[in-house]
Amino acid sequence: MAVLDIVTFPEPSLRLKAKPVTKFDKEFQDLVNDMFETMRAAPGVGLAAPQIGQSIRLVVVEYSEDEDENAKPKTYVLVNPEIVKHSEETVTDIEGCLSVPGLVGEVERYEAVTVKALNRFGKPSKIKAEGWLARIFQHEMDHLDGVLYIDRAENVYQPSPEEMATLRD
Numbered sequence: 001m002a003v004l005d006i007v008t009f010p011e012p013s014l015r016l017k018a019k020p021v022t023k024f025d026k027e028f029q030d031l032v033n034d035m036f037e038t039m040r041a042a043p044g045v046g047l048a049a050p051q052i053g054q055s056i057r058l059v060v061v062e063y064s065e066d067e068d069e070n071a072k073p074k075t076y077v078l079v080n081p082e083i084v085k086h087s088e089e090t091v092t093d094i095e096g097c098l099s100v101p102g103l104v105g106e107v108e109r110y111e112a113v114t115v116k117a118l119n120r121f122g123k124p125s126k127i128k129a130e131g132w133l134a135r136i137f138q139h140e141m142d143h144l145d146g147v148l149y150i151d152r153a154e155n156v157y158q159p160s161p162e163e164m165a166t167l168r169d
């Protein structure tokens, strides 16, 4: 496994529409593992392949819905994901991005989404997510279409170190 370099704004590859994944071979499995390792090292709760310079439709997420810090986080691999259903309700909250270091912004997202995706072995799955997990999915899936949260944010600003410490990543 290896920690990969995360590309940052305004790197042009972050703006490409990523291509669907068609091969689930050893090389792809290694990439998925490396993306988890890269995300944990950052640290972050989600990472999309364009952020490591690979323009393919792959997202990894590791997040614990439990408020308890000792709860084991759940991992998700979303390959060629699509939102097939979403709530009418939206929520505005503060997001950051590993590819836009040092900044945060207020972004409106659907409160709940149902995502259809393939897993890391190419098997179809459907995942329902709400709250912060739904936000992570929407943020990471935007990366696959070359969209960054700063495109959607009401305002983008540099948080104070005190505020940064209180924000969820």
Ligand code: NI
Pocket (backbone or CB within 6 Å): 096, 097, 098, 099, 139, 140, 143
């Ligand atoms: Ni991001």
